[in-house]
Amino acid sequence: MKTLRVGVVGYGYWGSKHVRVLGSLPDVEVVVIDPDPARLAEAQRVHGLLTCAPRLEDCLDVIDAAVVAAPPAEHPRLAMTALDAGKGVLVEKPLALSVPEAEAMVDLARDRGECLMVGHTFEYNPAVWKLKELIDSGELGRILYIDTARLDLGRYQADCNVIWDLAPHDISIVSYLLDEMPDETAVWARRHVGVKHADVAYLRMSFSRQQISAYVHVSWLDPCKVRRVTVVGERKMAVYNDLSDNERIRVYDIGVSALEPDDVHAMPVSYRTGDIVSPYIQFAEPLLVQDTHFVESVRTGSRPATPGERGLDVVRVLASTDEAAAAPEAVGRIRSLGTAS
Incomplete structure (x- = not known):
């Protein structure tokens, strides 16, 4: 060759x-x-x-x-x-x-x-592949929401804010897991150090086809390094911790169900607890x-x-966060919808 x-x-x-x-x-x-x-x-x-x-x-x-x-x-x-x-x-x-x-x-x-x-890179991560397998198989039940956190101290960027720097990973992960690009974003972002770019942000993405929201927390200003994705389903919940050496994914057989209370003072939910399982994942460097x-x-x-089109889809989402951050009472709408594939 x-x-x-x-x-x-x-x-x-x-x-x-x-x-x-x-x-x-x-x-x-x-x-x-x-x-x-x-x-x-x-x-x-x-x-x-x-x-x-x-x-x-x-x-x-x-x-x-x-x-x-x-x-x-x-x-x-x-x-x-x-x-x-x-x-x-x-x-x-x-x-x-x-x-x-x-x-x-x-x-x-x-x-x-x-x-x-x-x-x-995370779309080439065997742990993310496993998380998608759990979602697609129905083991978690209907997905209620996804929450991600990507936090660290330092590595401030000169030409973009913390959303553009860190959130592309989580946007790509969540849209890959759901086979859908978000069509709306809402943002809270603030600058605490320096003179130009936000260093802490919270992002909400709405996926209208599946009626799911995903929440992304990113920070350059946190004492603890965190790389976590939580998928909450009706039947089970799964947590992907990219910093874990041997249990990158844990599946929790727990949940909450709404009740019609007999008593106005009773809690309107019931809790179910079960096993916590960590499936084996053959590691390969993403x-x-x-x-x-x-x-x-x-x-x-x-x-x-x-492909480049996939990168363009994510840039469209990132651009919508600028729109949403500029008018916090509004939302950023992704004008040209792409596909997750």
Whole structure:
């Protein structure tokens, strides 16, 4: 098999992870691209004799594909430069910081017949696959609501707020679980540190087809690292904790039922408790699964599981949160509905 040369644009937090993962794949050669000489030196120190360059434009003749892991504001320019040169592209989330930019990226990929894939890593996570299996099988019963929390201390971003930085993960997870994109959002967001971007936010998404709401809490300003998704069903409830080593999913056989009380002072509900089960999940590093899938999509020309259109759907939801945050008494309506697939 011909060696595939993949340029990783941006050797920061995510870029360094892509370099590690792609460098472990057979018949893949990595080129590190970053304008900072110190980062290029660090990449060579950690990974050995890598080909390095300061600009994507300098490498277009020697790479076959590109992974864009630069700051989000740079995503459209870098991705479209690579697509225009006939290279398949994987773009870290969010795909872009505006709907028109994301649409332009998708249109160019379609016109050029090139692979455009978005890095919604959790859609390549075996624990999320298991959670979807539990929902689709009916084991949890009718889903009442979904709640997510993605909290940490630090990693403030210069070009986007906490919703655009962290919530793409949860928007992609929830819409993947429900096979539906939300059509309405409501937001509470506040800035507590710095001068520009909100660092704590609560987001409600409405899914009208299934009449379900999902609630997302994101923060750059929390002492505890939390990565949790809770799915509450009529029959059972499930919690996905991405930080757990051996029980990433727990299924709780508990619930609440409404009653017609005989007594006006009685509680109008009854509680049911049962077993707590943690199903076995064969772990595979999601980034490895995702990047392997990207390499295969570039080689075969097949459509990726998270194509550019999927990234555009999520950007539309994110854009609606800006609208909702600007007028807290209102809601953000997603004007151009996409699909979850």
